[in-house]
Amino acid sequence: MSNPAGAEPVRTPAAAPGPTGADRPPEDADARASRRGPAADGAPLRLGTRRSKLAMAQSGMVADQVRQLTGRPVELVEITTYGDVSKESLARIGGTGVFVSALRDALVAGDIDFAVHSLKDLPTTVPDELVIAAIPVREDPRDALVARDGLTFATLPPGARIGTGSPRRMAQLNAWARSHGRDIETVPIRGNVDTRIGYVTSGTLDAVVLAAAGLNRIGRLAEASELIGTDVSLPAPGQGALAVECAASRQELAAQLAELDDPFTRAAVTAERSLLAALEAGCSAPVGALADLVADGQSTELRLRGVVGSTDGTSLVQMSTTGPVPASDDEARAVGRELAVAMLAKGAAGLMGERTS
Numbered sequence: 001m002s003n004p005a006g007a008e009p010v011r012t013p014a015a016a017p018g019p020t021g022a023d024r025p026p027e028d029a030d031a032r033a034s035r036r037g038p039a040a041d042g043a044p045l046r047l048g049t050r051r052s053k054l055a056m057a058q059s060g061m062v063a064d065q066v067r068q069l070t071g072r073p074v075e076l077v078e079i080t081t082y083g084d085v086s087k088e089s090l091a092r093i094g095g096t097g098v099f100v101s102a103l104r105d106a107l108v109a110g111d112i113d114f115a116v117h118s119l120k121d122l123p124t125t126v127p128d129e130l131v132i133a134a135i136p137v138r139e140d141p142r143d144a145l146v147a148r149d150g151l152t153f154a155t156l157p158p159g160a161r162i163g164t165g166s167p168r169r170m171a172q173l174n175a176w177a178r179s180h181g182r183d184i185e186t187v188p189i190r191g192n193v194d195t196r197i198g199y200v201t202s203g204t205l206d207a208v209v210l211a212a213a214g215l216n217r218i219g220r221l222a223e224a225s226e227l228i229g230t231d232v233s234l235p236a237p238g239q240g241a242l243a244v245e246c247a248a249s250r251q252e253l254a255a256q257l258a259e260l261d262d263p264f265t266r267a268a269v270t271a272e273r274s275l276l277a278a279l280e281a282g283c284s285a286p287v288g289a290l291a292d293l294v295a296d297g298q299s300t301e302l303r304l305r306g307v308v309g310s311t312d313g314t315s316l317v318q319m320s321t322t323g324p325v326p327a328s329d330d331e332a333r334a335v336g337r338e339l340a341v342a343m344l345a346k347g348a349a350g351l352m353g354e355r356t357s
């Protein structure tokens with residue numbers, strides 16, 4: 001692994017300077033908190049966000065909710081991350097944290113008050129200075145196919161070229177194609193959602209695979225020809241969920257943001273991310289995971305499914321576990337850890353070193 005979970009995130013010189021400027025005198029977190037805490041004079045809360053359309057859309061959604069919750073104005077502060085400026089493939093630069101480190105630096109420095117991340121882009125470890133104050137209700141976690149002429153997996157012609165930069169999607173789509181005697185070619189691409197859909201509208205590729213939640217947030221879900229079943233492709237751990245993060249020292253703010261938290265989403269994504277962490281995989285590893293509820297007669301239980309595969313789809317380790325809905329983050333983490341142990345025993349580790357460009 002080039003950048004395992006828990007490693008120091010990549011620092012970027014491209015981080016936009018905070019609005020308070022680099023030349024302000026140093027002050028500690030408490031001093032900053034008392035200056036801008038929620039008890040202060042109604043000064044706007046600063047929400048740091050990447051400038052991509054998807055990031056702006058999800059930050060805008062949460063900003064509206066926080067305005068309602070606190071009665072305070074919320075202003076968006078644009079921050080550029082390494083993932084935004086690098087032209088390298090995400091698999092190669094080790095996706096862990098490349099979209100979030102500059103936002104986290106700004107939180108720690110006190111240049112912004114809170115940040116909204118796609119949970120699937122967030123490293124599985126949270127720095128001591130920060131806290132995930134809320135994980136709001138998750139949207140549809142599935143992957144979606146955007147294909148020319150409304151084609152679906154079942155109707156794509158032999159040799160169809162499907163774009164995705166995600167080793168997880170490659171592994172599962174290629175495995176599905178192999179087991180169904182279908183001939184597809186996965187083509188590595190990257191770029192923002194509009195760029196990736198552009199490969200289809202321009203005729204360069206027959207289809208691309210994207211997260212349904214991301215398409216929905218930028219208003220383009222209607223262009224998907226198919227939502228991909230979780231029996232074909234398990235989403236990335238945390239896909240479709242957001243994380244609202246602030247400095248751990250801002251306890252009052254964290255308590256207010258916590259009203260946006262959805263306990264079931266938190267339990268589900270905590271189990272998924274714990275699986276990822278225990279596999280010692282980063283967010284660009286070929287790992288899929290999804291926790292959902294299954295009703296079995298009287299009782300409702302939590303099912304956690306996990307998959308690790310080689311990107312060519314020749315080998316796949318798929319396992320699942322079902323049990324009581326976790327009552328705490330610790331219980332949720334234990335569910336993920338236990339499934340990881342079982343998957344490692346089936347050879348999952350050997351499938352994770354792979355990198356594609």
Ligand SMILES: NCc1[nH]cc(CCC(=O)O)c1CC(=O)O
Nearest residue numbers: 118120210211213214239240241
């Ligand atoms: N890696 C980029 C990224 N991060 C979050 C989403 C989608 C939104 C989400 O999962 O919450 C996407 C785009 C995609 O995978 O198509």
